[in-house]
Amino acid sequence: MIGMTREQRLAEVFVEIADSLIDDFDVLDLLQRLSARCVELLEVSAAGILLADPHGELQVIAASDEHTRLLELLALQHDQGPCVECFHTGSARTNIDFEHPEAATAWPRFTPRARELGFVATHAIPLRLRDRVVGALNLFQTSVHRLDDSEIALAQALADVATITILQQRTLEKTYVENTQLNTALTSRILVEQVKGVLAERWGTSVDEAFTAFRAYARAHHLRLTDFARHIVDGTFDTSTIPAPETA
Numbered sequence: 001m002i003g004m005t006r007e008q009r010l011a012e013v014f015v016e017i018a019d020s021l022i023d024d025f026d027v028l029d030l031l032q033r034l035s036a037r038c039v040e041l042l043e044v045s046a047a048g049i050l051l052a053d054p055h056g057e058l059q060v061i062a063a064s065d066e067h068t069r070l071l072e073l074l075a076l077q078h079d080q081g082p083c084v085e086c087f088h089t090g091s092a093r094t095n096i097d098f099e100h101p102e103a104a105t106a107w108p109r110f111t112p113r114a115r116e117l118g119f120v121a122t123h124a125i126p127l128r129l130r131d132r133v134v135g136a137l138n139l140f141q142t143s144v145h146r147l148d149d150s151e152i153a154l155a156q157a158l159a160d161v162a163t164i165t166i167l168q169q170r171t172l173e174k175t176y177v178e179n180t181q182l183n184t185a186l187t188s189r190i191l192v193e194q195v196k197g198v199l200a201e202r203w204g205t206s207v208d209e210a211f212t213a214f215r216a217y218a219r220a221h222h223l224r225l226t227d228f229a230r231h232i233v234d235g236t237f238d239t240s241t242i243p244a245p246e247t248a
Contacts, residue, residue: 031062051135086124
């Protein structure tokens with residue numbers, strides 16, 4: 001954020017998010033951007049957003065880094081991890097030190113895997129609207145830097161924005177709207193994961209590079225990620241028209 005204050009950049013981010021909340025906005029793309037903005041504004045190493053499916057289990061919906069290892073780490077929280085506790089209690093879990101014995105005792109599978117990937121600390125922030133929790137924002141750090149109260153408050157504000165993007169459309173208090181948005185977002189993620197694999201194999205690139213090329217084409221042609229992914233999966237779109245990553 002060279003050349004601009006953090007406050008200026010924060011204002012820009014919230015304007016960017018507000019401008020995206022049109023009637024037919026792309027939830028998946030917006031949450032993807034929001035996870036990247038968390039890394040930028042909070043100076044953490046990675047961020048992921050998890051939503052609860054109809055069975056109350058957390059599923060990965062967006063990540064600042066599409067690397068398979070990060071997604072795998074986030075997915076581990078089906079069974080255990082700070083996001084699970086955050087989701088069930090509705091309270092944030094912050095400045096969790098993976099080097100502390102309590103972390104390994106509390107999450108014997110999650111903690112060692114996080115340390116293997118180079119993460120030393122994590123934070124779990126609830127995606128909450130009043131007393132309703134629909135998921136959690138997970139922040140990871142590779143260097144020791146304790147987030148202070150103002151940074152935690154900013155993380156919660158970003159999480160609140162993520163929640164509103166899911167539950168918006170003038171009927172935030174109607175359950176059927178919530179379920180529809182959540183199910184749509186989760187289904188969208190599955191389609192995109194399939195496309196990432198197809199394109200990565202076709203081009204001989206990493207899934208990160210495939211996703212970047214896929215998303216860039218969608219944004220350049222004003223296509224919703226979900227619709228675009230569906231056309232690729234069902235074979236109605238010729239993927240040869242998508243510019244391959246330079247490393248392909």
